[in-house]
Structure formats: structure tokens, C-alpha cells
Amino acid sequence: MQNHSFDTFDREYLKELIKGFPVTPPISLENALKQLKDRSQQWNPFEFVDLIHTEPVQFTLEELLPFLPKFLHQRMFENILGNAGSYRETGDRLKGHVEFGLPTKKINDNAECSSSRFSGIQPDEIPTGIENAIGQLAFDRSNPAGNAAKFYQQFVRIHPFYDGNGRIGRYIVEAYLYHHGLYVRWLDMKKNNRWIRQLNYCHRKMTQLYITTAYPFALKWWIHYFNKFVSEVPVPPEEQKIEFLGRERAD
Numbered sequence: 129m130q131n132h133s134f135d136t137f138d139r140e141y142l143k144e145l146i147k148g149f150p151v152t153p154p155i156s157l158e159n160a161l162k163q164l165k166d167r168s169q170q171w172n173p174f175e176f177v178d179l180i181h182t183e184p185v186q187f188t189l190e191e192l193l194p195f196l197p198k199f200l201h202q203r204m205f206e207n208i209l210g211n212a213g214s215y216r217e218t219g220d221r222l223k224g225h226v227e228f229g230l231p232t233k234k235i236n237d238n239a240e241c242s243s244s245r246f247s248g249i250q251p252d253e254i255p256t257g258i259e260n261a262i263g264q265l266a267f268d269r270s271n272p273a274g275n276a277a278k279f280y281q282q283f284v285r286i287h288p289f290y291d292g293n294g295r296i297g298r299y300i301v302e303a304y305l306y307h308h309g310l311y312v313r314w315l316d317m318k319k320n321n322r323w324i325r326q327l328n329y330c331h332r333k334m335t336q337l338y339i340t341t342a343y344p345f346a347l348k349w350w351i352h353y354f355n356k357f358v359s360e361v362p363v364p365p366e367e368q369k370i371e372f373l374g375r376e377r378a379d
Contacts, residue, residue, distance in 0.1 A: 145222075148221040155208055160208045168204075177189060189303065194262050197296055197300070201213050205292065209290075215255070216288065227248075229246045245331070247287075258286060273355050275304070277351040279300070281327055281347065298314065311361055327350060330347055
């Protein structure tokens with residue numbers, strides 16, 4: 129399964145997901161795309177954090193974080209996909225397999241592009257993987273930006289869902305950082321492809337062969353790069369909402 133941004137490839141991918149996970153009543157591809165766009169414009173992690181800081185909310189952000197991935201996926205794909213709010217499973221119609229990352233370029237007009245660079249981890253490893261990734265957000269309270277960078281890299285590498293992983297990961301990062309008075313300048317980060325190269329390098333080294341050798345160094349450089357785009361909150365949340373919702377991808 130290939131995962132892309134909301135372009136012509138996304139349309140085909142979403143069409144495949146709708147077929148694999150039907151809902152009642154059935155939904156058309158065009159209606160699904162419209163609903164996803166509308167819902168994405170309503171997502172505001174800053175309002176979410178402000179809400180849980182308001183009495184009489186009985187939970188802290190730290191207590192809610194483990195439940196956010198499934199909750200956000202449910203909110204995103206409710207009445208669009210029948211598996212909304214569920215991680216990938218080997219027993220579902222797509223057998224739990226997902227690929228991500230841009231394929232390599234064509235050698236010439238007659239050559240086919242290679243497959244995606246990465247596959248999501250095995251479905252039976254997802255719950256533990258998510259627990260470990262979420263755990264990064266409380267690992268070192270003195271370095272929230274570093275924690276967020278580690279969480280985002282690990283969450284994307286896990287790819288717990290068939291679609292929506294990047295958007296959900298960014299929402300959690302934004303909520304966590306805003307809780308600490310920080311936010312990410314995503315649009316500045318994405319002005320070139322260096323950020324994705326740094327992220328992909330971590331993904332390649334996050335294997336049993338390199339996990340204690342090359343991966344820590346790759347992660348260190350990813351955190352260093354990520355930190356360049358983390359700033360203190362200087363303006364009201366309403367203005368920062370524009371920065372967050374201005375991202376062009378919905379992976």
C-alpha cells in the first residue's frame with residue numbers, strides 16, 4: 129500500500145481504502161475528500177491544550193497522550209473508513225501492510241519507479257511501538273523540543289494507520305509543544321527536502337543492526353535540525369493556527 133499527499137495518487141489510495149474498509153451508508157470518493165479537507169481545517173491543537181487547562185477537566189495532557197492517536201484517527205476518518213480509530217491489523221482486508229516514503233526517481237521514461245522506501249512496522253508490534261514513542265514526550269522535561277522530534281520520527285516510522293499518520297503525529301507534536309510554550313514553524317521546515325532526508329536517514333538506521341550504533345547519531349542530527357524550527361509562542365493561538373493549518377501535506 130502506498131501513501132501520498134492529497135494529489136492524484138492520494139485519490140487512488142483513498143479510493144482503495146474506502147473499498148477495503150466500507151462504511152454504511154457508502155461514501156463517494158469526492159465526498160470523502162471534501163470531508164477530510166473540511167475536518168483538517170477545524171483541527172486546532174492549541175484550543176485542545178487550552179481546554180484541558182480549563183477546569184473542571186479531570187485529565188492532564190500527559191494522561192491523554194496515549195489515547196490521542198486512535199482518537200484523532202477516529203475524528204479524521206469517522207463515516208469515511210470502517211476502520212476509523214483502529215491500528216493496522218494482519219486480519220483486516222489489507223493484511224496490515226502499509227508503505228510510505230517517496231519512491232526513487234525513474235531512470236528513464238521506460239523504467240518503473242521502485243517501491244516506497246519504508247514499510248510500517250508489523251501490526252502486532254504497533255501497541256508497544258506507540259507506547260515507546262509516546263514515552264519520549266515525558267522522557268526529559270527539560271528538553272520538550274528534543275522529545276517532540278524523537279516522538280515524531282518514531283511515530284512516522286511505526287506508521288500505525290493506513291493513512292493520516294503524518295497529520296496525527298504533527299497534531300500531537302503541536303499540542304505537546306504548545307503545552308510547553310513552544311510551536312514548530314512547519315512551513316519554514318518544508319521549504320526544502322532536507323527535513324525529509326534527515327527523517328528518512330533516522331528511519332533507515334532504526335533497525336536492529338544499527339539501533340545502538342548509527343541510529344543514536346542519526347537521531348541526534350534530526351533533533352538538531354528539528355530544533356532550528358521550534359520557537360517560543362510569541363503571538364495569540366489564533367494567529368498560530370494559520371501556521372499549523374498552512375501545511376500542504378495530509379500524509
